[in-house]
Amino acid sequence: MRALLVPSGSIDLSPVEHLLRQLGVTPTRARDDEAAITAFHLSPYPLVLVGMDEAGDRIVLVRALRACPRGTQASLVLVARPEQVEKLQPLLEAGADDFLLLPLDEASATLRLRLAERRSAERPQPLPDDFELDGLCAVLLRESPVPTCITTREGSAFVEVNDACTRLFGYSREEMLWRTAKDLNLWETPLEPDRLSALFQEQGVLRGVESRVRSKDGEMHHVLIYSGIAEYAGTPHVVTMFPDLTERKQMQARLLLSDRMASVGTLAAGVAHEINNPLAYVTANLGYAHEELVRLLERGTAAPPDSAPATHPLKAVCVALGEALDGADRVQTIVGDLKTFSRDTQEPLRAVDVKKVLDRTLNLASGEIRHRAKLVKEYGEDVPLVRGNDSRLGQVFLNLLVNAAQAIPSDGDADHHEIRVRTHLVSPGKVSVEVSDTGAGIAPELMGRIFDPFFTTKPPGVGTGLGLSICHNLIHAMGGEMHVRSDLGRGTTFQVLLPSATTAMEQAGPEPRPGVSSAGGPRGRVLVIDDEPMLCTAVERILRPHHDVVYTTLAAEVLPRLEAGEHFDLILCDLMMPKMNGMDFHAALQRLRPELTGRVIFLTGGAFTAQAKTFLERVPNRRVEKPFNARALLAVAREVIATVS
Structure with a gap:
C-alpha cells in the first residue's frame, strides 16, 4: 500500500513515516501542498496524511484532494498536536476522515491507520472518466427542470448537481462539488439543516417539506424539499430535489x-x-x-x-x-x-413650479431627514416650469426623500451624511430633479429590478415594494422619465426628468377661497335634495341671496310635486342617499318630467359603487364634488339657470 505525506512547517511527520514503514506501507513525501495535489493527480494514493499548520487551516488542501480523480476513495488522515484538536472539526466536515495526535501512541496510531486502510479498500471505485448516466437517471438528473442534487450520506457533500440546481443557487458545478450546503451558507438559518435531518431520520424520506434557501447573491428562495436514499455509482447516496416556489409565493x-x-x-x-x-x-x-x-x-x-x-x-x-x-x-x-385608492385619477397636467413642490414636500419629510442627514438644496436659476401635476409630483418626491432618509442609518450621526436635492435644465425642454443620499447604495445586480412591482430591499414590514414602481408609472404618465445610479457603500441618486411646460398651458394657482359671489344673473327657483339636513341649509344659505331655494332630505317626497307640474329651474341632487338615491330619482324624473332631467346637477361625495360610476359615465349631467367651492356652485347654478331662461 502507498501513502502520501504532506508536511507542514509545524508538524514533524517522521514518526508517522517510521510507523508506516513498520506496517508495510510505502510512504512518499510531497514538498508542499501544490506538489501534493500534482502527485495525487498523477497517481492517486489510497492513504494521505496531512500535517496541520500553525493556523490549523488546511481546509483548502483537503477539498482540493477530494476533488481530484479518485479523491473520494482515498482516506485522508490529519496529523496534529493536542492543542490543535479544537481546529480539526471544520476539516473533518470538509472531507477529512480521521486524525492522529503527536506524540504518537503506537498502538492507537496503528489501529487508526489500519482502519484508514480498510476504509479506502471498502470505498467504491470512483466513476470512470467516460462515465455517463443513461435511461431514467439521465432524464431526472440532467434534463429535469427541477433543481436536483446528489450528496453523500455522511457529511452531505455534493457529488453531483444538475443545471437547474446551479441556476437556483447561483454557484457553478465546480464550486458546489465536494462542498456542503453549510459550507456555501445555503440555508436561511443555521438550525434549518438540523430540523430537516431530524425529519429525515424520523420518516426516512422528506416529501414536500417547505424551506427557504439562499443563493450566491444573497437572494432568498422558497423551495419544497424532496429527499430519499438512492443508489448512485454503486453506493447509497441522498438524492434531493428543490422545486422553486418563489414565483408562486410572489x-x-x-x-x-x-x-x-x-x-x-x-x-x-x-x-x-x-x-x-x-x-x-x-x-x-x-x-x-x-x-x-x-x-x-x-x-x-x-x-x-x-x-x-x-x-x-x-x-x-x-x-x-x-x-x-x-x-x-x-x-x-x-x-x-x-x-385615489379607489379610482384611477386622470388629473389635468398644468405648468408646475418644481421648486415650490419640492419645498412643500421637504417640509413633510423633514421629520425623517433631520435626524439622519444634512439637507442641501441646490436649485438651478434657469429652471422653467414643468408639465405635470403638483400633487402627483409631490407624491413622487416624498417617496424619494423618505427612501433616501431610510437608506441612511439612524445612529444620530447626521452631520456625516447628506441628502441633496438638485434641479437644473439638462436640455431645452427637459428639467432634471435629483434626490441623492450618502446611504448604503444599491448592489449592481439589483439595479435592473429596482422599479419592479413588489421588489424591495427593505426588511419585512418596512416596505411593500410598490413605492418606486408607482412613482415610475406616475412620472411616465406625465411624459417624464425616471433613472437611478448608485455606488454600493457610497450612496444613490434618483433622477426625474420632466418636460418643460408650454406657454399655452394653464399655470397651477391657488384654489379660490370659497365665498359668495355678488355677480348678477337671472334669479331662479332651485330644488335641493340631500339626506344631510345641515348640508341642505348650507346650500340654501349660499344660494338664497340670488335664488329662491326649496330643499328636502327625501327625494321620494318631492316627486308628487314634480308630477303635479311644480316648476324648478335647477335641481341639486345628492347621488348617494338611502331609500331613493340620485340615480333612482333621475330615472323617475325621466318618466314624470323628462324636460327637467337636463337641469339636474348631482352633488357627490364620491361614486364608490360600480353602479354609481357607470351611471355618472352614462349621463351628461353636471356634477359638483363635495366638499364644494361655494363660488363654483354659484357659477354652475347661474350657468344652468341662464340657459333655462
Missing part, C-alpha cells in the same frame, strides 16, 4: 395584496363619502360666515378687512374663520388622497 402575495388594496379602495371610497358630507356643510358654512363677516367689516370701516384696525373685535374672528377654512382645505386634500 404571485400569492400579489393576489393577496391586490385583494387587500381592493378592500382598502372600497373602504377608502366609503370613508371619503362619509367625511365629505359633513365636510361639505362645514366648508360651506365657514365660507358663508367668513364672507358675511368680511362684508360687515367692509361696511363698518369703508376699507378692505385687511386694512381694518387690528383692535377691531371682529377682525380676530375673521382671521380665525380664515384659519378654519385653511384647515378644512387640508382635510379636503387628505380625503382626495384617500379617493
